[in-house]
Amino acid sequence: MNLPESSTKSTTESSTKSTTKSDSLQHPSPTLSISSPSLHLHVDIYKKYVPSDTLFQTILSKTTWYRVKYESARYKNQCETPCYTNFYGGVTSTSPVTPYQPVPDYLAPLVAEVSSLLNTPFNAILLRLYFDGSDNIAWHTDGRKFLGPTPTIASLSFGGGADFQLRKMTDCWPCVSTSAPNSTGVRDDGVDRSEPERSLPVASGDLLVMHSDMQDHWHHRVPSVRSRLPRVNINFRYILPTSGDVGVKGQETYYKYMVYGDHKEEWRGGTIESFKYERLLKVKGSMLGHVGGGEKRKSIFDGASGGGEKERKTTSIFGSSAAKPTSKASASPNSAAPSTPQTDENKYLASNTTVDREVWSDLSEDIRNGIVAEWLGN
Numbered sequence: 001m002n003l004p005e006s007s008t009k010s011t012t013e014s015s016t017k018s019t020t021k022s023d024s025l026q027h028p029s030p031t032l033s034i035s036s037p038s039l040h041l042h043v044d045i046y047k048k049y050v051p052s053d054t055l056f057q058t059i060l061s062k063t064t065w066y067r068v069k070y071e072s073a074r075y076k077n078q079c080e081t082p083c084y085t086n087f088y089g090g091v092t093s094t095s096p097v098t099p100y101q102p103v104p105d106y107l108a109p110l111v112a113e114v115s116s117l118l119n120t121p122f123n124a125i126l127l128r129l130y131f132d133g134s135d136n137i138a139w140h141t142d143g144r145k146f147l148g149p150t151p152t153i154a155s156l157s158f159g160g161g162a163d164f165q166l167r168k169m170t171d172c173w174p175c176v177s178t179s180a181p182n183s184t185g186v187r188d189d190g191v192d193r194s195e196p197e198r199s200l201p202v203a204s205g206d207l208l209v210m211h212s213d214m215q216d217h218w219h220h221r222v223p224s225v226r227s228r229l230p231r232v233n234i235n236f237r238y239i240l241p242t243s244g245d246v247g248v249k250g251q252e253t254y255y256k257y258m259v260y261g262d263h264k265e266e267w268r269g270g271t272i273e274s275f276k277y278e279r280l281l282k283v284k285g286s287m288l289g290h291v292g293g294g295e296k297r298k299s300i301f302d303g304a305s306g307g308g309e310k311e312r313k314t315t316s317i318f319g320s321s322a323a324k325p326t327s328k329a330s331a332s333p334n335s336a337a338p339s340t341p342q343t344d345e346n347k348y349l350a351s352n353t354t355v356d357r358e359v360w361s362d363l364s365e366d367i368r369n370g371i372v373a374e375w376l377g378n
């Protein structure tokens with residue numbers, strides 16, 4: 001899980017700080033640059049990009065958090081995101097997406113600063129609160145058509161440290177099945193096992209930037225870890241204004257999966273459940289340092305709280321309009337494109353035309369696995 005020397009350029013000298021920037025934020029050169037065109041791996045890390053934790057404290061005190069729930073209309077069960085989230089911005093404040101949350105004042109200077117640093121006018125800001133070590137985000141790619149083919153994704157961490165993990169994919173999407181390896185040792189789940197996973201530790205104030213074509217070749221995740229202190233991640237993305245309806249739909253997807261889930265009307269009406277950090281501390285604070293348990297609670301199906309909550313049964317968020325196979329062997333082997341690996345996930349998607357691929361790819365691997373397993377009758 002270490003970076004190869006050949007693909008890693010480390011810059012340890014202190015960087016030149018711009019005199020035209022605000023006091024709280026500086027414009028350094030990357031502390032670490034990983035640039036490997038052959039591996040399609042392009043990551044820059046700016047250690048301590050935000051040197052003080054004043055902004056972290058402001059975010060904790062001001063941000064409203066959602067634990068997004070997706071309900072299955074058919075089975076009346078629900079799944080939840082594995083961390084607390086919110087989303088600001090989008091293509092434009094006058095876009096058809098309503099209600100629209102503008103970037104709040106306390107984040108606007110940061111967005112301007114990171115945009116200036118990376119020469120990208122970030123307009124879609126994803127916030128995540130990993131309250132304790134149980135909270136996580138599963139393997140995924142941030143690649144979406146409406147972000148363009150080589151999106152620059154900036155990821156700023158505050159609070160507890162984390163391992164930002166990367167795995168190389170032969171097929172970034174889809175990526176779920178577990179069929180046997182072929183003669184070259186590559187499984188058709190799309191994971192390239194000939195390349196070791198990478199793990200990049202990120203600490204409070206660190207800015208990690210992924211760029212070039214890596215979203216087409218690498219998944220990333222932040223796994224559960226025992227006893228992690230509260231951690232906030234701000235993810236900066238740029239929805240191309242030229243992406244038209246696809247961009248608007250993408251923006252809606254972000255709002256759905258970061259803010260209101262299947263409860264848009266409650267959100268509009270102001271009655272959807274939301275959380276302030278203070279309240280979470282009161283309700284869950286005493287559990288800090290005692291929950292987590294990494295592997296034990298890695299599944300999103302374990303529920304939102306640090307313990308005590310009953311396990312939830314999870315079923316398809318799409319209402320399972322796909323025809324279930326009568327047996328695994330009979331699951332329409334020719335229904336996907338010839339070049340598409342015949343994974344269970346592909347079979348599910350091939351027989352379920354109502355699933356929006358963009359929405360599907362925004363789901364975490366745990367959720368997708370659960371849906372496919374349910375469809376298979378496991």
Ligand SMILES: O=C(O)CCC(=O)C(=O)O
Pocket residue numbers: 126128137142155157162164220221222233235
């Ligand atoms: O928390 C992190 O560092 C990563 C967040 C992430 O991967 C995402 O928002 O897509």
